[in-house]
């Protein structure tokens with residue numbers, strides 16, 4: 001295996017093959033029909049006009065940190081994120097590496113009015129049908145995980161299902177692919193190095209200059225304070241994806257408010 005991402009995606013391919021056999025349409029028989037999409041990108045753009053826009057992540061564990069939150073309650077967390085001023089939610093649905101679950105997305109979305117991105121490793125367009133069936137409003141495309149043809153197909157499937165697409169990049173070459181191959185105007189720079197798991201906010205600062213005016217840039221990973229947001233704003237970035245630092249808080253709503261507004 002070249003790296004952890006390759007390993008995760010190989011596991012995901014097996015998982016998706018099994019799911020496809022058990023519910024080919026993408027809708028698990030026990031899922032109710034989802035309510036209409038809530039407009040993920042639109043919610044971010046609206047909030048970013050007047051200040052900072054936050055995608056608040058519901059993440060129980062990660063490969064690099066292990067268990068992050070023991071008393072894990074996705075519905076309560078979703079409500080607290082909304083109360084604290086988040087624009088959108090991100091919910092991990094990958095089980096083997098992040099201890100995520102579809103039920104967490106369903107519970108979180110039902111507990112608030114925010115649009116939700118399904119945070120998972122998309123390797124097959126079929127997962128877009130599945131994401132919408134569980135209620136997701138957006139999906140993630142990780143450029144590092146996919147060949148051009150595959151990521152273009154997944155983006156097209158997302159559009160067919162009315163899902164917005166957050167495109168994730170780690171470096172200049174991936175940013176170039178995102179800008180030239182894909183249509184989405186929502187691009188996230190992941191500050192976490194996939195090989196070392198180290199986080200460096202300078203990654204976003206380095207890549208921010210590459211994006212045209214009409215792209216909404218999201219700074220992902222390693223943000224833990226209002227000062228971090230203010231620092232990113234100096235590079236023109238006003239939209240953030242934050243997980244771990246908020247997952248560890250006792251008062252999640254207050255911590256979310258503090259992150260966005262300062263003391």
Ligand SMILES: O=P(O)(O)OC[C@@H](O)[C@@H](O)c1c[nH]c2ccccc12
Nearest residue numbers: 190220221222223241242243244245
């Ligand atoms: O917990 P952090 O450092 O605030 O990071 C959140 C988010 O950026 C991170 O969970 C993430 C970014 N891209 C991903 C892709 C898959 C799983 C997880 C992620």
